[in-house]
Amino acid sequence: MSRVRHNDYGVLRPPAIGAWEPELSVSVVIPAYDCQEALERAASALAAQTYPAELVEIVVADDGSTPPVELPGARVVRVTGGWGRGAARQAGQLAATGEVIHWLDSDMILAPDHLEAHMRWHHLLDHVVVIGDIRFVTAPGEEGTRPEYTSKTLESTRMLKDAGTSAYLLHTGASTSVRAGLLRAAGGVDVSLNMAEDTELGYRLAQAGAVFVPDPQARAWHVGPSTVMLREKEVHRHNWSYLGDLVPDLRWLRGHPRRHWRVPYVRVVVSATTYEETRASVDAALAGTLPDAAVTVVGPWGELTGERRSSLDDPLLDLRLLHNMYAHEPRVTFAESEPDSAAPTPFLLRLPAGWVLGADTLARLVRLADEDLLGLVCVALAEDGGEDGGEVVAARLERTAAFARAARFDGAADDLVDELFGVLWVEGGEHGFGPAEDAPPLGGDPAKWRALAVRRLEETKELRAEVDRLAAEVERLSGPRDEEDPAPGPLSSLIRHLRSAG
Incomplete structure (x- = not known):
């Protein structure tokens, strides 16, 4: 098994699509809520996949649809003990039997080789998370475009190879895949979250050692705009109220100097x-x-x-x-x-x-x-x-x-x-x-002032050393004074003053 440094997955050499023999089974998990028509469209694309059908199962997690969703050829499980996308994803993956979990939103249409593109990476590494190349369209059949944030991130990080510890920020539930064992090691999906559950899960997958791979050959189309596209400020207002508690990497959400956080840094x-x-x-x-x-x-x-x-x-x-x-x-x-x-x-x-x-x-x-x-x-x-x-x-x-x-x-x-x-x-x-x-006592001034005092002491030591160096240089350049004019020059007087002040 190859060893990937940081997130530079360039050492991995996936086989060409159509030129290899798959072995791993995959469960496609689809959270569903009152989306029968979109679900049937997604299932039609799944039926045309090049990945061997005997290695694929479809699990639909019905989150209380009225009437309940139906999908021939799929296992439909009802979400109990909660509601929302987090609860639905967790219910679906718990019912899944595949060695790989492939998350899929109901409003997605996959290219015929989408699953195969994902799965070739999982045959190389048991701790890879594959991110599909999603384009947003207004209707099926259009080419579509990537979200601006996704495009900028991929361009600035060499397709996440240079993303370091922040690669998980592109993890979404629309079309990503992960080994079931790695998902369990990370703790599964947080059932209490109805939004941003994919970002929070991506963070925990990163802490479990995951390598994140965006594959441009794993093509997919999202029919209609996302909620973020329609109501970005409101989505951030909602999600940031709890993401700061759960994802300590998001430092800008932790500006308060004294409060307690659920997940420490x-x-x-x-x-x-x-x-x-x-x-x-x-x-x-x-x-x-x-x-x-x-x-x-x-x-x-x-x-x-x-x-x-x-x-x-x-x-x-x-x-x-x-x-x-x-x-x-x-x-x-x-x-x-x-x-x-x-x-x-x-x-x-x-x-x-x-x-x-x-x-x-x-x-x-x-x-x-x-x-x-x-x-x-x-x-x-x-x-x-x-x-x-x-x-x-x-x-x-x-x-x-x-x-x-x-x-x-x-x-x-x-x-x-x-x-x-x-x-x-x-x-x-x-x-x-x-x-x-x-150790000095902890009482008195706040910690920030103690830290500031330490830094100022270090700066004082550096300045004193600089004064000594300048004094030596002045004495060297000045040379011996005239015996008839023994008074020191103004520069020498200044150096002596600085020394005494130090």
């Missing part, structure tokens, strides 16, 4: 040791300039039972105090073991207890990771004793998508992440890490 994991050093690590992580950070504290929480005990001599006292401290903090959770993944959170920071973050540390690490789309940033904190130097104590910022994709291959996880995304080692002190005993 970074999850910090700390294993519980003493009350004091664990608390220092947790509190510092929560007090930074990155407002949507959350913390998981790992420990044997199941041992905290409610029987009579000595309040001060309890052998589990430190653990109990930590639970008391954070039991009602919504950004702190408790776990018995370290999580393998933070999905759907895009970043996981593994932080040794007793080490604290500076006010701007998390934000700086994420920026560093995003500069080159790194999958792992390792932060060297100290050496753990021993005559030969011992092991390096380190913090690790892991990109969820990178480790999810690496897990699909055999080999050491860090080495695979390096190949697929890249790994970088940095020194902790340069990025604001420090031992708990040296």
Whole structure:
């Protein structure tokens, strides 16, 4: 199986249409609501597909149509326990038996080789998401055009090869396909969403390690304008009310500096040791300039039972105090073991207890990771004793998508992440890490002012170094002064003034 770095799927070589032997089965899942005529038109195009009919099933998820929809040759399942596109898509895919799920809107017409174009990619890679080439038409038979946003995105990213972590933004439910196993790994469709469920699912597929491939040979036509085309501002107003909570990558939707978000941007994991050093690590992580950070504290929480005990001599006292401290903090959770993944959170920071973050540390690490789309940033904190130097104590910022994709291959996880995304080692002190005993108090000014003070201190050091350099240059150029005129020149006086002011 080929290894794709970031989203550059150019290493994949799909076979020519008509020149290969398909093996995988596919379920075409169509959400339907009062659309009998459009559904029959879509089914007519499906009946003419070049992909082997014995490998294709059609599942229609009827979302409460009156009268119920009917489609000969398809399995029709009724949506129960909810309503809307999210509920219908999930009901359809749960009923499907194919190895690949192909989403299809009822108002779509597929070219005869559309399914085959999709499926050849799935035979190459088990974590690819294929996006059909959709043109919008007013009536069947027209050539149509792509949406402007889609065209610009494809042109500016080499058909998503350079899209990095944002490739999922072109994922739609109109005509995309995904392996059923990858869909399950991502958590399926959010049944509570009636709009933007495809964007939110695309984001979670990305966190599961997906590679997104837009195939211009997977031609399809959407009959009539989309809701976005007709009511764009209203659609954004509706969807952005909850997408910010679910998709932390959409940073412009998270402008509030203090509120709690359902899906954090970074999850910090700390294993519980003493009350004091664990608390220092947790509190510092929560007090930074990155407002949507959350913390998981790992420990044997199941041992905290409610029987009579000595309040001060309890052998589990430190653990109990930590639970008391954070039991009602919504950004702190408790776990018995370290999580393998933070999905759907895009970043996981593994932080040794007793080490604290500076006010701007998390934000700086994420920026560093995003500069080159790194999958792992390792932060060297100290050496753990021993005559030969011992092991390096380190913090690790892991990109969820990178480790999810690496897990699909055999080999050491860090080495695979390096190949697929890249790994970088940095020194902790340069990025604001420090031992708990040296950490400044968190009270007083807001975190942003603490971060600003740190940056101003760094700038002051740089300016002092520049002053020293200029002073040395002035002395070199000035040369020895005349004995009859020992008074220093105005430039030398200025340099001495700057030094004293520093």
